[in-house]
Amino acid sequence: MNFTAETSLNGVIERDFTVGEVPGVLFSPRSGSGPASLVLMAHSGGQHKRAPGIVGRAHHFVTGYGFHAAAIDAPGHGDRPRTTEDEQRIAVLRRAQAAGEPIGPIIVELHTYLAERAVPEWQVTLDALQELPQIGADGRVGFWGIMQGTGIGVPLTAVEPRIIAAVFGCLGHESLVEAAAQITVPIEFLLQWDDELLDRRSGLALFDAFASKEKTLHANAGGHFEVPRFEVDSAARFFARHLGQVDTSPA
Amino acid sequence: MNFTAETSLNGVIERDFTVGEVPGVLFSPRSGSGPASLVLMAHSGGQHKRAPGIVGRAHHFVTGYGFHAAAIDAPGHGDRPRTTEDEQRIAVLRRAQAAGEPIGPIIVELHTYLAERAVPEWQVTLDALQELPQIGADGRVGFWGIMQGTGIGVPLTAVEPRIIAAVFGCLGHESLVEAAAQITVPIEFLLQWDDELLDRRSGLALFDAFASKEKTLHANAGGHFEVPRFEVDSAARFFARHLGQVDTSPA
Numbered sequence: 001m002n003f004t005a006e007t008s009l010n011g012v013i014e015r016d017f018t019v020g021e022v023p024g025v026l027f028s029p030r031s032g033s034g035p036a037s038l039v040l041m042a043h044s045g046g047q048h049k050r051a052p053g054i055v056g057r058a059h060h061f062v063t064g065y066g067f068h069a070a071a072i073d074a075p076g077h078g079d080r081p082r083t084t085e086d087e088q089r090i091a092v093l094r095r096a097q098a099a100g101e102p103i104g105p106i107i108v109e110l111h112t113y114l115a116e117r118a119v120p121e122w123q124v125t126l127d128a129l130q131e132l133p134q135i136g137a138d139g140r141v142g143f144w145g146i147m148q149g150t151g152i153g154v155p156l157t158a159v160e161p162r163i164i165a166a167v168f169g170c171l172g173h174e175s176l177v178e179a180a181a182q183i184t185v186p187i188e189f190l191l192q193w194d195d196e197l198l199d200r201r202s203g204l205a206l207f208d209a210f211a212s213k214e215k216t217l218h219a220n221a222g223g224h225f226e227v228p229r230f231e232v233d234s235a236a237r238f239f240a241r242h243l244g245q246v247d248t249s250p251a
Numbered sequence: 252m253n254f255t256a257e258t259s260l261n262g263v264i265e266r267d268f269t270v271g272e273v274p275g276v277l278f279s280p281r282s283g284s285g286p287a288s289l290v291l292m293a294h295s296g297g298q299h300k301r302a303p304g305i306v307g308r309a310h311h312f313v314t315g316y317g318f319h320a321a322a323i324d325a326p327g328h329g330d331r332p333r334t335t336e337d338e339q340r341i342a343v344l345r346r347a348q349a350a351g352e353p354i355g356p357i358i359v360e361l362h363t364y365l366a367e368r369a370v371p372e373w374q375v376t377l378d379a380l381q382e383l384p385q386i387g388a389d390g391r392v393g394f395w396g397i398m399q400g401t402g403i404g405v406p407l408t409a410v411e412p413r414i415i416a417a418v419f420g421c422l423g424h425e426s427l428v429e430a431a432a433q434i435t436v437p438i439e440f441l442l443q444w445d446d447e448l449l450d451r452r453s454g455l456a457l458f459d460a461f462a463s464k465e466k467t468l469h470a471n472a473g474g475h476f477e478v479p480r481f482e483v484d485s486a487a488r489f490f491a492r493h494l495g496q497v498d499t500s501p502a
Binding site for chain 2: 207212215216217218219221228234237
């Protein structure tokens, strides 16, 4: 892990890093030493590691709850180059959007394609983050990601035992049901009740598929991009319940 | 309104009262003067104004958020006498339960029957509460009630403009859909995803029916009586967003 820049803003230390070819940013509290609680944050489609929805939540997690939060660019997103196949798939999506055709099946295939690369990238990034003295290997790890972040996060959480709690939502692929059925950690799942891009039954079916004993659906009135602001703090409190404070006193 | 007893426990003043023939209890913070925020709390079927689920939440609302909370016994419940018809309806319910027959339709009729009396009782009780100097007529009023509390609370909130936010849930009568469609205030709606007594689709249909621009469904894994503990604070924070602090400074 190479750190390339460090800034401090409103009590949050932001450090740009790369792990291999993957660029990321780590949001940390000013003080504290490991083991610490860490939230992995995956951005939405067409977004990047510093999208407002990521930075705003990361700052809330850090300043309100003392967590660390880490975001990386998904393959072909943010500061990462696009492959020819990335370009082709995006062109297909754009054409369907312009023609007013249903984009659901295209999105499903795109997420599956991205997750194949993003899941191992997240695992290597987590390895590197846990080597940092201020985080450590014994801290608790959560995952936050809606929309494309869920398309990557569900297969990641299914295979990554270090993730012990996750916030997903605003997605409902049938293709994710199998991975969801392997997940048993506590889940908070967001769904927009009047989502113009996602079939409500599909979202409810994905929530239903998680094998978790503790899972909560938060379905809010409003469209796809209208997740209410109060869900930011709700997610933070969900993580606080499950990641909590790690005991750093000597045994 | 007659006060019949007063106790103080863990920073909460509890005052038993009667309004006409209806007995109730008012939970208040030790200090503060009106106008104050008030949560009306309706208990579940077969329960009463001091059921653990009422008292525990009321104390959390008072000590954590400075609200007042008021609960009354529903008709034929708690300290109130049962009419012959009350007895007959309960006997019908008990027989169906003992025989393992579906109780849904019986519960619907029972709630409709109770709501006819309970709705005006709540309105008279609210009139009396707002005459108290420590509450006042300008404070904001919320309603909390799940199961039978929803069976009474939905028709109450539909006709009572003083209620500006409500928590309902764990119920799904088609008979409530019409009243729900008249409700436009913010709603938090609880649903148990694995409810053995309530059809999931019926609960989702009731949530869908509210005309509220802000409404949130909290669907949790677990059975009818397994509403998670963290929903207590979630409800309190919902009321804090909407009832908030009333400005008592001179204009």
